Amino acid sequence: DAGITQSPRHKVTETGTPVTLRCHQTENHRYMYWYRQDPGHGLRLIHYSYGVKDTDKGEVSDGYSVSRSKTEDFLLTLESATSSQTSVYFCAISESDSQETQYFGPGTRLLVL
């Protein structure tokens, strides 16, 4: 998985609780992304980062926030989890400057009860 780890890999939580998912890379890539994958919707971009402290919203950013204080870590926070945020979350990284390819982590399965 191209030096990408995600934690936790599985999580069950209750509606209204805060949840933070972590993406860690060892590739020193500039760009990092958070996606969610749901049946019937495919992969949808939540937020992305183009450098430390530089982030932007994706297609489905409502209810999510992100932070990137170090090159290697990109955190996704659900401030108050809802059942509609039950999904599989994937982190991806891409090389800076030249390549338009992204490499994905193994995913985090989140269930919000």
Add this chain to the structure above:
Amino acid sequence: QKEVEQDPGPLSVPEGAIVSLNCTYSNSAFQYFMWYRQYSRKGPELLMYTYSSGNKEDGRFTAQVDKSSKYISLFIRDSQPSDSATYLCAMSFSGNTPLVFGKGTRLSVIA
């Protein structure tokens, strides 16, 4: 109309068949086209990457882009049971702009 359309399948073929997977898109500004393979309960992995129009071949896999028709294809020759997976097309405008994905086509290759 969604930006990227992909038939979700499922598609079931016998071992050894030639498989054709396709996506259509609406925005002519897309320049970079990718195919990802995703096994069950795994992250997507990059299979093919193409810039602009044309063909690209890698072993049993061939990617085609027809920008005039806004249509991309992935061909798998001599398909194997290990090719059974979901195939996602993706595209982007330029540089490291975010990818836009199709919903994926689920393929089963039967031995």
